[in-house]
Amino acid sequence: MGSLEQLYQQVILDHAREKHGEGDPTASDASSHQVNPTCGDEVTLGVRLDGDRLASVQWDGDGCSISRASLSMMTDLTQGKTSEEIARLYRDMEVMMHSRNLGVAEEILDELGDAAALESTSQFANRVKCALLGWYALRDAMAKSGIDISSAEVSADQERNSND
Structure with missing residues (x-):
């Protein structure tokens, strides 16, 4: 295993242990409960908004280190x-999670x-699915608050880089 892979593994493990944003999601403007039926990971995520700005994210859940790390990073x-x-x-x-590890643009x-x-x-x-579970909960909770985050356009360069 290369030193960069080891560093990335350490970042994932650190976030899985630290769990930034873990807390009580019930005191929020909107929440979403998501389950990954493949492995049993689940999360309840709540958002508090200040206009169109995300004031806070709180989540509670149980899952593998990848789903917990992704939730922490997302927060x-x-x-x-x-x-x-x-x-x-x-x-x-x-884009990154559907790249099949074939590379994405450095900007991403x-x-x-x-x-x-x-x-x-x-x-x-x-x-x-583990890595995107929290992101799907965020998308759903924000949609319940009237904000659609799933409509951002993918530029031609990003699409080309994700398909290389």
């Missing part, structure tokens, strides 16, 4: 961001920060 990435910024992050995460990896460590898991279909 760090999205808290305090506008719905437009979150839509872009959501789109970038989906830069935008995703620590979550870029999950890129190698995209080669395993059952792990893609």
Whole structure:
């Protein structure tokens, strides 16, 4: 295993242990409960909004280290961001997680920060669901608040890079 892979594994394990955003999701504007039937991971995620800005994310759940790490990374990435910024992050995460580890644009990896460590898991279909579980809960909770983050456009360059 290369040193970069070891670093990425450590980032994932650190986030799985730290679990940024873990807390009581019931004191929120909207919440979503999502289950990954493939492995049994589940999460209840709540959002509090300030206009179109995500004031806070709180989640409670049980799952593998990939789903917990992804939730922690997502919390760090999205808290305090506008719905437009979150839509872009959501789109970038989906592009990366559906890349089958064949590479994505450097801009996407830069935008995703620590979550870029999950890129190698995209080669395993059952792990893609683990990594996206929290993102789908966020999308659903925000939709319940009247904000659609699933409509961000993918540029031609990003689409081409995700299909290479």
